[in-house]
Amino acid sequence: MVNALPLTWDEQGVAHAARWQSASGAPLPKRVRVVDDTLNADTAYKLACEGHALLWRGDYHQARQMLTALAHRIDKARARRKLAAAPLGPAQAFHQHRKAQAERARILGLLVMALDGQHTLALRRAPESVKAAAQAAIGEQTGPYVVSLRELLGWMGAWEWRQVGVAVPALGGACIHPHYGVYSPVRGEYLDLLAEAPLPPALKAHGLAYDIGTGTGVIAALLARRGAARVVATDVQATALANAMETVQALGLQHRVELQSADLFPLGSERAALIVCNPPWLPARPSSPIEAAVYDPESRMLRGFLEGLGARLVPGGEGWLILSDLAEHLGLRSRAELEGWIAGAGLRVLGRLDTRPRHGKAQDAGDPLHAARKREVTSVWRLGAA
Ligand SMILES: C[S@@+](CC[C@H](N)C(=O)[O-])C[C@H]1O[C@@H](n2cnc3c(N)ncnc32)[C@H](O)[C@@H]1O
Incomplete structure (x- = not known):
C-alpha cells in the first residue's frame, strides 16, 4: 500500500x-x-x-x-x-x-x-x-x-x-514457486482430491476447462496434466497471474493454459466442460490484501461462482467447488446455507470427495480455533446443472 x-x-x-x-x-x-x-x-x-x-x-x-x-x-x-x-x-x-x-x-x-x-x-x-x-x-x-x-x-x-518451492504430489512431485502475496498450495490435500476426482466425460469431447482464481496456477496445471486440451485460468491479482504464467511455463504447459485478468469467469461466452474454483474458505473481511485469498467477505466469490456456473457449462459439464467446512464449525456459515446457494443457482450435487487436513495446525491443541480445526473436512463438491 x-x-x-x-x-x-x-x-x-x-x-x-x-x-x-x-x-x-x-x-x-x-x-x-x-x-x-x-x-x-x-x-x-x-x-x-x-x-x-x-x-x-x-x-x-x-x-x-x-x-x-x-x-x-x-x-x-x-x-x-x-x-x-x-x-x-x-x-x-x-x-x-x-x-x-x-x-x-x-x-x-x-x-x-x-x-x-x-x-x-x-x-x-x-x-x-x-x-x-x-x-x-x-x-x-x-x-x-x-x-x-x-x-x-x-x-x-x-x-x-519461492526458491525452494512447494512440492505437489498431484503434479508428480513438481514444485510450485509461490510469489510473495500469492496463495500458496502448501496445504495440498485438496489437490490430491482434484487429482483423483472422476473427470466428466464431456471434457473428452469438448476439451475446455476453466480455473477460477488461479493463484500460483497450480490447478490450471493439474487440469492440463489430467488431459484438458485447453485451460483458461483467471485471477484479479496481477501478481497471481504473473506467478501462474511462470508455473505453466516451467511445466511446459503454456500452449494449453491461457491466463486472463477477469472477475471470476473468463470474458466471452464460450462454455467449458469442467470449471474449478477454490475460493477463500472463510466468510470474513480480510484485514490486508495478503489475506484476500483466505477471507471472502460475505462469501462473495463463492456465491458469484455458484451463481454464474450453470450458464458457463456445456451439457454434461461439471463445476468443482473446493471448500473446507471450517466456516461451518466456526458458526460463520451453515451447511443449509451452502446447499441453499447451490440449489438457488439451479445446480445439483453430483458427488463429493472429502479429505481431512494434514497440516500442523489441525493438531495444535494450543491454537485458539483448535476445537473447530480438528473437525475440519476439505471437500471437492461436484456440481452439475439441476
Ligand atoms: C484461495 S486462493 C486459490 C488459489 C489457487 N486456485 C489454489 O488453489 O492454490 C483464491 C484465489 O482467487 C483469487 N480471486 C479472488 N477473488 C477473485 C475474483 N473475483 N475473480 C477471480 N479471482 C479471484 C485470489 O486472488 C486468489 O488467487
Whole structure:
C-alpha cells in the first residue's frame, strides 16, 4: 500500500524522511524513536503499546530477538485476559481471535527498519538475501523506505519458499514457486482430491476447462496434466497471474493454459466442460490484501461462482467447488446455507470427495480455533446443472 505522506524522524539532530511501506495498510506511525541493542524488551513493549515506531539501528539478529520478546509479552498479556474472560461460542471466539491477531500485528509492526532505494538494510549482520527478497516483494523503489521487521521477515520467508518451492504430489512431485502475496498450495490435500476426482466425460469431447482464481496456477496445471486440451485460468491479482504464467511455463504447459485478468469467469461466452474454483474458505473481511485469498467477505466469490456456473457449462459439464467446512464449525456459515446457494443457482450435487487436513495446525491443541480445526473436512463438491 502506498502512503502519500513519508515517515519523518529526527536522528542526532538531522531530519530524515522515508516512504512508509505497509502491505497491510498499517497507518503511518505518528512518533518514531531511534533505538538499538541497548533498549530492553519491557521498555520496547511499553513504547510500542503507546504507538511509538521503534526504528532499529542495532544488530539485525538482536532485532529479531526483540521481535520475539515483544511477541512473548503480547501473548502473555493475552493469556491473562483470556483466563479472566467468560468462555465464548465458536463464532465469537473466531472474531475475538482475529481482533487479538490484529492487535498483535499492530504492536509487532512497530519495530521498523530503514532501507535505501536499492533495498540495502545497513545493519550489522543483516543477511544478504534482504535485497533479493525485498525486490521480489515490492519491486524497484525510487527512494528510501521504512518497513516493519515483521513484514520484512515475511518477504524473506516468501523468498525462501519461492526458491525452494512447494512440492505437489498431484503434479508428480513438481514444485510450485509461490510469489510473495500469492496463495500458496502448501496445504495440498485438496489437490490430491482434484487429482483423483472422476473427470466428466464431456471434457473428452469438448476439451475446455476453466480455473477460477488461479493463484500460483497450480490447478490450471493439474487440469492440463489430467488431459484438458485447453485451460483458461483467471485471477484479479496481477501478481497471481504473473506467478501462474511462470508455473505453466516451467511445466511446459503454456500452449494449453491461457491466463486472463477477469472477475471470476473468463470474458466471452464460450462454455467449458469442467470449471474449478477454490475460493477463500472463510466468510470474513480480510484485514490486508495478503489475506484476500483466505477471507471472502460475505462469501462473495463463492456465491458469484455458484451463481454464474450453470450458464458457463456445456451439457454434461461439471463445476468443482473446493471448500473446507471450517466456516461451518466456526458458526460463520451453515451447511443449509451452502446447499441453499447451490440449489438457488439451479445446480445439483453430483458427488463429493472429502479429505481431512494434514497440516500442523489441525493438531495444535494450543491454537485458539483448535476445537473447530480438528473437525475440519476439505471437500471437492461436484456440481452439475439441476
Ligand atoms: C484461495 S486462493 C486459490 C488459489 C489457487 N486456485 C489454489 O488453489 O492454490 C483464491 C484465489 O482467487 C483469487 N480471486 C479472488 N477473488 C477473485 C475474483 N473475483 N475473480 C477471480 N479471482 C479471484 C485470489 O486472488 C486468489 O488467487
